[in-house]
Amino acid sequence: MILACKHCDKIINVGHIGQQQRALCPYCGSQLFSCRNNQQQWINAFSIASLLFLFSSLYPSFISFSQHGLKQQISLWDAAMLLGDTYSTMLAFVFIFTILLMPLAVCSLVLIAQSPLWRRLNPHNARWISKSLSYIVPLNLADIFLVAVLVSAFKLMAYADLELGYGFWAYVLFVFCFIELLTLIDENELWQRQQPQFEPKTLFCGKSAKSQALKQCGVCGQLSSSTHCPRCYAKTYFRKPQANARALAWMVTALVLMVPANLLPIMNTVNLGQNTFATIFSGIVILWQDGSYPVAIIIFVASICIPIIKALALFYLLIETQRCKRVEQASKLYRWLExxxxxxxxxxxxxxxLVSLVQLGTVLTVEPQIGIVFFAVMVLCQMMSVHSFDPRILWDRLTPHE
Known part of the structure; x- marks a missing residue:
């Protein structure tokens, strides 16, 4: 099979690979595709298991919190409804999309792609399914949510008694099945089953597709010189349109939002009638003073260090597209950013x-504040910035020396 690497655009002739093997690009080191034993059967099994565990986790008790004889018990579905009815519609949407809509969409689309219906779909519908998967899969936040549950539990254990319900354990099983499912999804394999790839007549392996006037379809990976992909009919480009400008615009927007996200309070804790407003940094300081060092370090790295490092890394990649000095290292950095x-x-x-769980009236209540909205939008803008960047541009200046 002859294909172009999505990260460096080099044309590569991939021979037959055996079971439990994967093909890596010899130039940038990114994974081209993998092959596993009974891959389709495993995908179906993990899709169905993910759906079963997901629905099993929605309504049973997820976690309970008790203090001074008062007890609060919440399920995932009740938490989403509480957020939407009482506090922030945006946070409720992020919550519902993360724990329900995104996994449900991925599992449903994967089951369609693994069924006999996939071969009979016309290219337009197949393109819609494949494109939807390519956009939704990177937004998987189920594992992040599970880590956040554990962090929240550590924060509350010093103040009250916690009990994990059946919903929590069902969600843990869902996360393991869903992550394994995502590792098995191979868009190239899906399209090869839907419609085999058309190989252009003249191809020189080791050279970039662009240097041979070939465009790689962003949906199915087909190589062609036409304005529309001959396999899925999507519009084709040599590179993402205005990739650097869009990536820079999204990152600058994220940096602007980073200021109110870190200065404004993200939540208010009402304890016996007293209000305690907390920013991201003050929350980390409180955790450190309480002796929760691992949790404080996790929050500090994830919420303060990573956004700054991501911004600096993207600016470095934008500069590297002009200098072209350390292309391989820059490609690895981009994959890390993803x-x-x-x-x-x-x-x-x-x-x-915390907002969903800690609702004990005047005894102890947690309320979200405007800072958390700015922070959520900032993170999404950074993700869009990385998605807008085209790593193939890093390798373009090497073309004359190939």
């Missing part, structure tokens, strides 16, 4: 969990 982008959402989910 993986790390979502971890800053831990603080958002911690606030959502």
């Amino acid at each position: 993986w790390m982008g979502k971890w800053s959402m831990i603080d958002v989910f911690v606030v959502i969990i």
Whole structure:
């Protein structure tokens, strides 16, 4: 099979690979595709298991919180309804999208793609399913939410008694099944089953597709010189349109939002009638003073260090597209940015969990504040910035020396 690497645009002839093997790009080191034993059967099994565990976690008790004889018990569905009815509609939407809509959409689309219906779909519908998967899968935040639950539990254990319900354990099983499902999804394999790839007549392996006047379809990976993909009919480009400008615009917006996100309070704790407003940094200081050092370090790294490092890293990548000195290192940095982008959402989910769980009237109540909205939007803007960047531009200046 001849294909172009999505990260460096080099044309590569991938021979037959055996079971439990994967193909890596020899130039930038990114994974091209993988092959596992009974891959389709495992995908179906993990999709169905994920759906079963997900629905099993929505209504049973997720976690309970008790203090001074008062007890608050909450399920995931009740938490979402409480957020939407009482506090923030935006936080409720983020919560519902993360724990329900996104996993439900992924599992449903994957089951369709693994069924006999997939081969009979016309290219337009197949393109819609594949494109939806490519947009939704990177937004997986289920594992981040689970870590946020554990962080919230550590924060509350010093003040009250906590009990994990059946909903929590069902969600843990869902997260393990869902993450395994995402590792098995191979868009190239899906399209090969839907419609085999058309291979252009003249191809020189080791050179970039752009240098041979070939465009790689952003949906199905097909190589062609036409304005529309001959396999899925999507519009094709040599590079993402205005990739650097869009990435810079999203990151600058994120930096502007970072100021109110860190200065404004993200939550208010009402304890026996006294209001205690907390920013991200003050919350970290309180955790450190209480002796919760691991939790304080996790929040500090995820909520303060990572957003700053991501901004600096993206600016470095934009400069590197002009200098072209350390292309391989820059490609590895971009793949790291793709993986790390979502971890800053831990603080958002911690606030959502505390607001949903800690509702004991005047004894102890947690309320969200405007800062957490700015922070959530800031993280999403950074994710959009990384998604808008085209790593193939890093390799373009090497073309004359190939």
